[in-house]
Structure formats: structure tokens, C-alpha cells
Amino acid sequence: MMSPHRTPDWLLERIALGELPPDELAAARARLAQEPDGEARLAALEAENRTLLEQRPPSVVAREVERRARRSEARSLETSPWLRWRPALALVPVLAVLLLVVARPGTRPGALEEESAEETRTKGLSPQLGLHRLAAEGPEALTQGTLASEGDVVQVSYVAAGARFGVIFSVDGRGTVTLHAPEGGLDAMSLKPSGTHALPQAYALDDAPAFERFFFVTSDEPFTLEEVLAPARVLATSDGARTALLPLAERFRQVSFLLEKSSP
Incomplete structure (x- = not known):
């Protein structure tokens, strides 16, 4: 049995990313500092994160993200059963990918994968986008309105929340529309209905001014990319490109x- 004075691995991963509320993070770091090998474990994990980001291609990083997310979530549920009663962030040591989950008491790890799209929606979830800036010192979870610069490498992830088909793209301050997923073809991609899924390729911001706005459009029925990208191109060149909604049919x-x- 694990000593009560040893920080569990899933919590160590969250400490490494600083993805706890400030008071909880400070308390967790203080406890870790009192452990004989606490600081060494944290340093080793941070070094592992940097190595993964620097030496592996984005597709491998994405798979590692999903694997560690599942492992971290399962361990946190086993260690702290009370987490089953609240939404939790499945924080992983490579990319702090957002995974909003509400689990019933007694739900076993992995059981959410078996739920239908309708059951997922009854939990109050809606499709979500997650963005993380990749850097040598580790991934940074971004929030709405974060200041970014040319050359920043951004990893995009999605939570489908039961939706079956979708497209991810961005519009920028130059009026350009960039398709991120699917990478080609004429039709929307099939989505994995539950869990968090990082796109296989990260995206480097170019020198477009003012802003970059990412969109995730979903539907329960198949649709062509042009149904969404055509209005996106109109929006991209309008005054509402930064804040307005896309004029889409109700099924979307x-x-x-x-x-x-940031300005140059």
C-alpha cells in the first residue's frame, strides 16, 4: 500500500504542470518538499515532459497525451472517490488537455467510453476546444484571449461530447481561413464521441495580425466542409471576425x- 506521505503519481503530474488552484498547488508543493524523494521525482517528470516534446513528432505526442490522460483520470478516481461527484480536469504531463467529465458514483474508469452520445449530453457536456502552447519548459494551457505571438506552436484538442461529425479551423486577422481537421477531403471528420483527443499535428502561428480564432463546429449528421467553410470565409473578412458566431443552420x-x- 502506498504511504500516505508519498504524493501519488497522478497528483505529481498535476503539480508538474501547475494545473491546480493556487492554494492547492502551494500546499501540494509544500507536502512534496517534505518527502525524501519528492523534489527528485518532480524534476524527473519535468525532464521527461521536455524530452517528449522535443524529440517526438506531434502524432506520437498526441497518442501519449491520450494514454496518460486515461491513466491519470483512472488513478485520481481510485485514489480520491469524491472526485466522481464533480467535473474534473484530466491533467497530463505532456499537454494539459481539457477533459470535462461528470461521472456517476460507482462508475469504473473507462466506463464513460461506453456511453451513448445522448447519455453524454444528459450530463450537461457540450463540445469543447482546448489549446496549449508548446515550449521547451513544458506545455502551457491557454485561456480565452491569451496573448500569443508569431512562431508560437499551438496544440489543439477537442471534446466531442457525443457529437458525431465535426470540423476544426481558424480565422485570423488577415481574413484567412485555415483548416486544421480533417486535414483534407470534402467532408467533415468522424469524431470520437467521448474523451479528449489531440489533433495529430500542432500548429505554428504565422505573422497574421490582431488575432487567431479557432472554431469547432459539430453535427450529429454528416456534412460537407463547404457548408461551414463558406460562411467562415465571409465571417473572416467581416468586422465580426473576432467575436461573431458563424451563421449556420440549427443542426450545427x-x-x-x-x-x-501581440504587435511586432
């Missing part, structure tokens, strides 16, 4: 994530 759901761009 949309969410966006805005990054502000």
Missing part, C-alpha cells in the same frame, strides 16, 4: 477559442 453546434496576437 459551434464553439470558438480566441487568441489575441
